[in-house]
Amino acid sequence: MVNFSVIEVVNFSMDKHTGEMTGLGPSVDGWLTAEDAANCRGEHWGITSTQLLRDRRFDERLPGYEDTxxxxxxxxxxxxxxNRALRIYHTEGVNRVTESLGNRGIKEKVRVFAALGEDREYLMLLKSGNPRVYRRLMNRIRAARLLRLFVRSTD
Incomplete structure (x- = not known):
């Protein structure tokens, strides 16, 4: 019996201009394992039960890091x-939702990576699920912790 109180339905989005799917995922409908979900790439869309969200919220200090x-x-x-699109993904315009962290100044990058370093639960999940990405992120967090001392002293 499926427990519908802890469910999410996930699917592709379709690019408004090209009509193409905006991601990679399984080629057939079906239940996703954690590994399947981790292997999905690109822009997907889902309907998520609020019971999954509980009291969790996006960390406003981490623009662009909704994955936390x-x-x-x-x-x-x-x-x-x-395995079909139920949403049209609009890509026209600039900075439609969030600005890429890569385009931001050093102070903002230091602030964001230092804040990421405080999220122990996310870091442990990332370490167990994707060690390569975890190592790369930890290098950035360590650099941000060091640079934070210099960035603050120039304010």
Whole structure:
């Protein structure tokens, strides 16, 4: 019996201009394992039960790092994947939702990576799920911790 109180339905989005799917995922409908979900790439869209969210919220100090919340939700989520687009993804314009961290100044990058370093739950989930990405992120966090001393002294 499926427990519908802890479920998320995930699917592709379709690029408004090209009509193409905006990500990679399984080629058929079905239940996703945690490994399947981790292997999905690109822009997907989902309907998530509020019971999965509980009291968790996006950390406003981490623009562009919404994955910190999704990784925590993934621990409890049971996902059903639909191999079709149910959402149109608009890509026109600049900075439609968030600005890329790569385009920001050093102070902002230091602030964001230092804040990421405080999220122990996310870092442990990342370490167990994707050690290569974890190591790369930890290098950035360590650099931010060192640079924070210099950035503050120039204010």
């Amino acid at each position: 919340l999704w990784a925590k939700i993934n621990v409890d989520a049971r996902r059903y994947y639909l």
